[in-house]
Amino acid sequence: MFAVGRCACAAAAGQRRFTMRTRTPLPDDTVALRQMLVAVGISLPLGFLATVAALLWLRHWAEPGPFWSWGLAGWLAHCLELGVLGALGLGAAVFAVLSRIQCRLGYHRCPFCNRVKKRFGELCSCPRVQGFLREAEEEAKRRPNPARRSGPRDPKAGRSPAGR
Numbered sequence: 547m548f549a550v551g552r553c554a555c556a557a558a559a560g561q562r563r564f565t566m567r568t569r570t571p572l573p574d575d576t577v578a579l580r581q582m583l584v585a586v587g588i589s590l591p592l593g594f595l596a597t598v599a600a601l602l603w604l605r606h607w608a609e610p611g612p613f614w615s616w617g618l619a620g621w622l623a624h625c626l627e628l629g630v631l632g633a634l635g636l637g638a639a640v641f642a643v644l645s646r647i648q649c650r651l652g653y654h655r656c657p658f659c660n661r662v663k664k665r666f667g668e669l670c671s672c673p674r675v676q677g678f679l680r681e682a683e684e685e686a687k688r689r690p691n692p693a694r695r696s697g698p699r700d701p702k703a704g705r706s707p708a709g710r
């Protein structure tokens with residue numbers, strides 16, 4: 547879609563007037579994110595419409611008769627909740643399938659060691675990532691949690707302006 551290279555005529559003649567910068571290929575993460583956004587963005591309204599259409603068909607199948615009545619409007623309003631649920635369900639299914647495909651194709655990699663992640667959101671086992679995790683755990687242990695009342699209290703917490 548964005549296959550923009552150098553303008554062939556200008557490059558051949560060595561002119562600078564119409565040269566375009568060669569576009570570097572997008573990183574795999576960016577491609578994967580865009581694919582995911584498009585796929586889920588399409589599947590959400592599709593799931594909504596499919597659910598509402600299926601419910602309409604069920605209603606018409608259960609009570610054959612004239613399709614339109616004013617009761618249908620109120621009934622459709624009740625269907626919206628189920629439509630939203632259907633949209634979320636289809637979106638989640640598309641997300642699960644697509645993320646699995648992307649992981650199999652090697653789109654998601656660790657930014658530090660470039661190892662392919664096996665699952666979406668998985669943390670790598672390389673020393674850098676594990677080091678970050680360890681640091682975060684130590685930091686969490688060192689700081690008192692203000693939301694938790696019980697537990698050891700920091701004696702300096704009362705005097706500091708931030709803590710209570």
Ligand SMILES: [Zn+2]
Nearest residue numbers: 656659670672
């Ligand atoms: Zn790694």
